[in-house]
Structures are given as C-alpha cells and as structure tokens.
Amino acid sequence: MFYASKLHKRALAYLQYGLSQGEGFIVITGDVGTGKTTIANQLLAQLNQDEIIAKQIVTSKLEPDDLIRMIASSFNLVVTEHNKASYLDAIYSYLKRLHAQHRRALLLVDEAQNLPLAAIEELRMLSNFQLNGKPLLQSFLLGQNELNAIIQAPNMEQFRQRIIASSNLSAFAEEDTKAYIQYRLQQAGGQSSLLSDQCYPLIQRYSRGIPRKINTVMDRILLFGYLEEQPVIDADAVQMVLDELAQEIANQPAIAMPATSPTPAPAASASVSSKTMLHELTAMLDNELEQKLKMAKELDALLKRQQQLLNSRENNDNTD
The missing domain is CATH 1.20.5 (Single alpha-helices involved in coiled-coils or other helix-helix interfaces)
Structure with a gap:
C-alpha cells in the first residue's frame, strides 16, 4: 500500500543513500501524518537482516541518560549495573561484536522533535563509537518540522556537520491526493473510477493533502458508499460524510480550563x-x-x- 509520491521517493532515496554510506545522520522532517514513519517502515522492510541490525525507537522528552537506556533496551542489551557508564559500555561492546561479524547497527529515532538538545547531542556522541575510523552506529532522525529549528540552534554546529542528507515531506497537492486515493483503491482490488472526479476537491479541502487524514476520511466515505449501495460515489455523498464529521467534532466535549485564582x-x-x-x-x-x-x-x-x-x-x- 506504500504510495511513492515524488517527495516520498526522494526521502526514501536519501535514507537508502545514507544507509549505503554507513555513517552520519539522515534527517527526515514533515508535518503530522505526512508519512515519515511509513517511509522508515518501507526502508526497514528492504534491509538485509544478515548485514544490518535495525531498531526503531519512538521518543518522548527523554533526558540523555534515559535515551541511552532506551537504545540499550531496543538492542536487547543486559547490564549488571544500572548507570550510564554500564549502558554505554554494553552498547559499545555490542557494536564491536557486530563489527567482528561484518554487520552493523542502524538506529531510527522517530518523533525526534521531542528530544531536548542534550539528548540529540548524546546521539552525536554515540556516533563517535568507531573501529579503524569506521563508525559502528548510524542514526536516522524522523521528526515534525520543529526538529529543523532544534538542529539549527547555535550550539548544534557539530551535529549539523554530521548530517549527510535531509528531506522535508509536505502535504499532497490535489493531483497527488487523487493519484494516492486511486492507487490505494487499485491495490485493494477496487476500481479507480469508484469516485467521481468532483469528489477529489472536497477531499483535498478537508484533508489539506495530509495522507493520514485522507485515509481517515476515505474510510468513512467508503463505508457510506457501501451502506448506501452506491456503485459510484459522487460529490453529494462525500459532502454528506464531511458534514457528519464536522458535526461529530462540534459535539465533542471540550476540556474545561481551570479558573484563574x-x-x-x-x-x-x-x-x-x-x-x-x-x-x-x-x-x-x-x-x-x-x-x-x-x-x-x-x-x-x-x-x-x-x-x-x-x-x-x-x-x-x-x-x-
């Protein structure tokens, strides 16, 4: 079901290029729902498990020590003493074992915009684990657009110098949205003509070209078409679904804010x-x-x- 738009192809190519280099950082950014994690999963599915051991972590606002523990845990490393030095030693020993087996480690850090500067700097320090001048760990950072501002901070110069490629995913234009929907319909065994041409501007306006929102609204549109036994879904049907969604959002209870005191x-x-x-x-x-x-x-x-x-x-x- 992976739809390779022009931007997604470029981002995936950057990831594959960075993988071939075996060093440095690749940074992929984009708004919520634009497909960053999907691209990462596509890359992981293509890896040769005999050569690369890849792990993906999803971060919150982790401090450096917590990030180190999470990385060690993702590679299933066991330590006898729960302190930073022990975790770093376990990671380094593991990376050296992989190197001796002619293998290497890849770390994909999702939601990287949540990391504080100190934690991102810790990732840079991990890239200093080397043997014979060859880095033992490579990291890909996936994050929302706020990650770009974090990386551009004055004290992140050393990290920026190790970025070998970066890409930003943006929302689909209307023609991309139409092609995306038709592609997924065909992959699911349906017909691209299931929706009339007048439907796509409405879907584009509602979703703003964000793939995740397109998926959500299309689920409801297809369910509506099924229940109403419509062999071809027209613009009126799509508008009815959008009106229902707008009504549902309007009826959701708001979280009361505490009064000022x-x-x-x-x-x-x-x-x-x-x-x-x-x-x-x-x-x-x-x-x-x-x-x-x-x-x-x-x-x-x-x-x-x-x-x-x-x-x-x-x-x-x-x-x-």
Missing part, C-alpha cells in the same frame, strides 16, 4: 493541580468512550444492513 500555598497548589489533571483525564476518557460507542453503533448498523441484504436475497431465492 490567586497563587495558593505549595500544598494547596499541588491539590489544585491534581484536581485539574484528574478533571482533564476524566474528560479525555469520556471522549474516548463516546467515540468507541459511536464506532459500535456504526458497526451495529452495518451488521443490520448486511442481515437485511441476506434476508432479501433469501426471500428472492425462495420466490424463484
């Missing part, structure tokens, strides 16, 4: 903070439950519709 004493502040967090968490859980109930109702309607179709066919058969 004078600064309390430390103990009272902790209590207010806890109550606020509990209130927000409850609202989030209520919202999630509401969404699941909605999905259950949609599934129930779909099953009832299928049963009606089966009953209708059985009646027709009995009549015959």
